[in-house]
Amino acid sequence: MATEADRALPRFPDGFLWGVATSAHQIEGAAEEREASVWDVFTARPGRVKDGSTAAVACDHYHRYREDVALLAGLGVDAYRFSVSWPRVNSPGGLDFYDRLVDELCAAGVRPVPTLFHWDLPASLDWLQRDTAARFADHAAVVAARLGDRVTTWITLNEPAEHTLLGHAIGVHAPGERLLFDALPVAHHQLLAHGLAVRALRAAGAADIGIANSHSPVRPASGDPADVEAAGFYDVLLNRLFAEPVLLGRYPDPMVELMPADAQADLEAVAEPVDWYGVNYYAPARVGAPGSGGAPSGGPPLPDGLPFRLREIEGRPVTDSGWPVVPEGLTDLLTGFHERYGDRLPPVVVTENGCSCEGIDDQERIAYLDAHVRALHDALEAGVDVRGYFVWSLLDNFEWAEGYARRFGLVHVDRDTLERTPKSSYHWFRNQLRARR
Template structure:
């Protein structure tokens, strides 16, 4: 009835600070780039913001109880960098203690896109110094929590953050630099390497990174389409994994584009390639690419539109089903990218699926008090079976985390897109377990004993 996994396989749920915490000014917290972005008219659907979000800051204890009741082994969350910078570490002290008391392993992420606005004002990720400030952030956290938190994730989805926020202007900080954003990619990778160094110095138990990956296919066998797909995949996949897992960028143009002198770049790459204990993979959908065709309208194919002057253009992926966010449901793509990673990287660490999930526009609880989300159950079941297929193919996958534990602020899409296993009524902030929560609980309970 349920997909089966090897003994010791770990199930979890994921969230991020900015998307659920709220409490925008608590503890002296200053603004992040997302607070600035959401204040711009038209930047976020319906003009919404995350000042309250899911109010997890005040409701963390009951949220942890709901997470633990599902029987998950791990909870992946992130630290609000502006909150930590303001010295408000008590919240994370309490959160970690509650998780441990509930039998759930904390799996925190140092950076999930909420750069303090004061660092953006100093250049943001285009400024090399920001990487060193991330190392300071890591040091403050491991000194406070390292006696209880043994497992750490450095960065989340550097490729999406760079593409949407620096190359384009659809996410904070909305720089719109095009290929001129490559230094932002390098400085995030450097921040990862410096953070690993700090965490190792302080005796962290295990360290990984969370990267979004997706198979990229050409729209046809035309050599122009094949080349366009290869360029797109290099920029969006391998620019962010090759330095970490191979110690170099995927081609010389990208290497030159990061804007670092050769001798310094080699030293940076040595740091970036620091040993990892696990490699986090976030997966949602594949991408299909063709060489741009004159006069063809490519708008609306992806969540964000690729500028017309790029050497690649997206075309719709063929799929029998799409999420309510418009994303193609292709579980086999998860198997494909895991096998591709295994083949590309001979020393690939054990993989954890650090995010996988789907947005459906769930209805509020009905007369029976339940939130019926059968499509999400079908999605999760199919993707877990895809993970099982990858394991059968020889990929070592040690865990799977659903995105997300609770409904949240979905960046520029506001509150329309619901990914949670737990429904949040954003007018009352009341929580309701969805049918998918019960399914996930039963799936975990049905696994072989460790």
């Protein structure tokens, strides 16, 4: 019987983009050579990160980027999605590093796909302030002026939903605020920043721009009307709140009254057309009303005062992060978006998908990726215009509030020596890519 390690993946269209992804704060290190970010402030507080670690060194990618680009070239990916640290760009010589990285990628035949914001906001700024959106547009213009002669594909923001909800609503991520629904201005200001950055990138000549939003199909915990209502609200909060301003130029009805007073006037900017829409997918969400039965999910504990509770998805294997493995959820998500938004949905790129598991012989990760790529192909066959897929992540890295306790990489990083060792999943993915060529 064929296994995930030896059976070929289904055929994708010519030109389909295969890549891997990382983010600056999670891998770069060299914290002394950049401004402080909100994550530096957050991780300095005792108890905020499970293992007490910081990203001051991380994977030391800042000094080892050539070694890491060689790993990318050996893997055979078409593209590398990385992020440009706003605090580093603000520091002397910061853009020089990205110049060197982009040159190295181009020399290796790997398309650079920079994300302009991946949660590491300069510590001097605050997304509760509307002016931060304009400051971000300035950041986008500076980076595009320096790298735009070699970079053709751009991502504005990564996962504004998580940065809003985890960082500002319930406080388990930086900056650690517990504002609940008073955090919604953070969502709007990030979306406005996205739109203003699209304008800045267009002015610099960019013609291939997207956003990387995290999404999950939402399922009610039961058929009880209270659970169905709670699941509907969660779908609005996680999915529609961050998709519809970009795709439709409006906030979904349940959220309009909760958004800042000036939000409606900003929607024309928020809805600047994108060339493709990025989706980060890890697992579906099963949602019930507060007080309804069922075990809680493996996610962060939620404070009182929310009109929903996340429930465990039973009968599924889970990753080391406690997330259920539901590959068909990716098919459901993409076909659902296709049905909901129709021709308002541009081509889709899966900008993150992956799992945490231990060991260099990581057969669980191979099985996970194999199943999810097949689920992605099912969405393609169902009529979704899917153009690319990025694995999270190239390297074991600093996994935010989990510290170094979770390993998402195709490449193992020794925490003491920082030695890189390609895992079985790296070789599996490399062989799959070679077979296509």
